[in-house]
Amino acid sequence: DVKVTQSSRYLVKRTGEKVFLECVQDMDHENMFWYRQDPGLGLRLIYFSYDVKMKEKGDIPEGYSVSREKKERFSLILESASTNQTSMYLCASSHRGGAKNIQYFGAGTRLSVL
């Protein structure tokens, strides 16, 4: 059974703080993704990675960075959190082969920036 685990379910941070969101998958997937989910906007891709130490920008990368030092772990970093980054963050993983491969999602981290 595929498992994608996000380190926190709920997080409250202050404006200007550096925030780390961690994601671990146990299925040896090559691809990993970070999305944010906002009402009326669906899931928007922030960053994705097709291999260790490799990253590609998604649609909304501004204000975010990522790190993938190990195949199973993909971290999302908010360098200086702002209130407009309050959102639900979802991590996903899939096998190599492009977007046709099913993405498996974590339960999400609801981040509030005050």
Place this chain on the structure above:
Amino acid sequence: DQQVKQNSPSLSVQEGRISILNCDYTNSMFDYFLWYKKYPAEGPTFLISISSIKDKNEDGRFTVFLNKSAKHLSLHIVPSQPGDSAVYFCAASVVNDMRFGAGTRLTVKP
């Protein structure tokens, strides 16, 4: 610019009846389409998919229809059950690019 649109934020149906969820897309290059289901406090889970070379795919109570000329797909759930109450996301993809709709909240009343 949303390339995948789900114009109905919510849908309510009676148990045992058919649920029809709709999705429209704008990019004719999309060649693979998926539906995900999301319960509260859980991540989205894959439900059913369809390739652009087909116009219908069925899996138990769930059927997805694709109309390429209209750039429209729909998910039919027959019969609907209370456990189907969730948010349903439509997704469309080409190569490494996958786009999601905003979701439709389905409520199935007993």
